[in-house]
Amino acid sequence: MQISKQKKLEMLRSLLLSRKFEEALTELCKIENKIPGMMILCTGQEAVGTGVCAALEMEDVIITNHRSHSHLLAKGADPKLLMAEIYGKKTGCNKGKSGTLHLAVPEINAPCTTTVVGGGPPIAVGRAFAQQYRKEKNVTVCFIGDGATNEGSFHEAVNLASLWSLPVLFVCENNLYAGAQRYEEHTKVRNIAERAAGYAIPGVVVDGNDALAVYTSAVEARARAVAGEGPTLIEYKTYRWRGHGESDLQLYQPKDEIEVWQEMCPIPKLRDELLAEGLISPDELGEMESRMDAIVKDAILFAEESPYPEPHEALQDVFA
């Protein structure tokens, strides 16, 4: 597939933004009482959100999970509003109700992030049903982890989506772990994608650290869905660099395994390709990096300077 220069640059930008955003969060989590709640990061997995969202139009919808930062940034969420929400501030995208775990950004068609593992697929089916019902030429993407495919809700959702040929992309980020469990300890099939056979839909395995490969596979699945041919299950093989929460010491994760995967980092992979093709010069790259640094810095400044909500604001937004 021919991928335009603009698309490739857009993806590099998205990878860098996501990485810098989360590296900043890693540091912020070391400061006592700065960031409330658990902090679950997708560092190392950014190519999935980046590549998939690059294949989407603004009207396409994403339903994401507890590891959502990169998905939302790639879809176009405002880093300032995300950061303020993560801080628990009034100016955050969810007025402090969500925190980092269930960031909802309806403005970019990311109406619901669920941290209930397996909660996403049935919702994605309903959202895609609405698209089919209204004859929209759009799709819904559901981001889930490998562990989530063991919840019954995943199977019920895929079955219904298949039966009704709904325009859904079930995007599984197989990062080799679910909590402290290694893939082999929770799932017997070798590839999550094999599960698609049980529902008579295509299941594909793709290198999840290769943003261009991710993009290509998502474009194909999207085209199928928009053409009324139904859902695809795409398994992206990737890896979780950070723990399940920043207080996780990752004692169950071999150090050398982390190192091997860090060598396959999605950022240099795309960056070096763009440099080699002359699509970006070292100077332009440096400029892009400092622009992303500045965006993250601004977001943190905005979050720091924002007020907390007033306690009684807790009572708002229960009903419409």
Next chain:
Amino acid sequence: MQQLGMGQAINQALREEMFRDPDVFLAGEGIGTGIHHSPMLPTAGLLKEFGPGRVKDTPVSEAAIAGLAVGASVAGLRPVVEIMFNPFFTLASDMIVNHAAKLRYLSGGKSSFPLVVRMKSGAGIGAGCQHSHNLEAWVAHSPGLKVVMPATAADAKGLLKSAIRDPNPVIFIEDIMLYFVPGAVPEEEYLIPIGKADVKRQGKDVTVATWSKMLGVAMKAADQLAREGIEIEIVDLRTLVPLDKDTVLGSIRKTGRLVVLHEATRTGGFAGEVAALAMEEAFESLKAPLRRVTGPDIPVPASPPLERFYIPDEEKLIAAVKDILK
């Protein structure tokens, strides 16, 4: 006496019962190899001690975990399964509410399901409403389930041991913040019966009925009120089902006033049940209308000031106590 957090006390209970009865086994997500390594957590070290045959780390599959408990228990095993956080009980609830709770009755009393479901509950961790949601009233509303919510480490140990030996399904709800509150726990083996409330503080002016983490709030409020000459009697229900009506009613008859305190949201909360009990069976003793102090009718928000607003505190309890003394 040893000073233990509730997590450590639960750990001792599990360990002792596993030694006592080879039919006891554990299952749940991350109960063996967890992402957290604190010895303060309930299942720390048990995989190492008892091996993977009896400490089963499961996939992320709440319905399967709960079904495992139902099926294994009808065969006479004694499963103690863990649902990581109370809100995820909804995924296990078909097996527990529609099956575990009803099957003894359905069998005309012939089958029994001696299982325990442990889960973490309670606000205070800043994680927001999909992790923090007190659902005890939901469970208590399902006939066939016993519901235990300990407030102290010592109670947790004795109650959990009873729960494991109980021939019925028992839902055992642990407030996550209590794992880290130290308390005196007897060294020798002891059981605390399910269905027996405990008067944690004697008083003559107002009965405060409460359970789980809110006991701590009541105890602090009691100290403050005592300085102003008001003596509250604190009844820790410990078990919601079966409810120890006698102890609650006895205290109401003594003080003539009742405040019910819980962290869960108000509408349909278990305070309503305790209030109805007081009205039906001790109305003649009540000198003033009773009060409920509860969480507001909202999902638990994540932002620190919002989450603090959600959790009932001493101030709210003290205000309610003074209000009914007027």
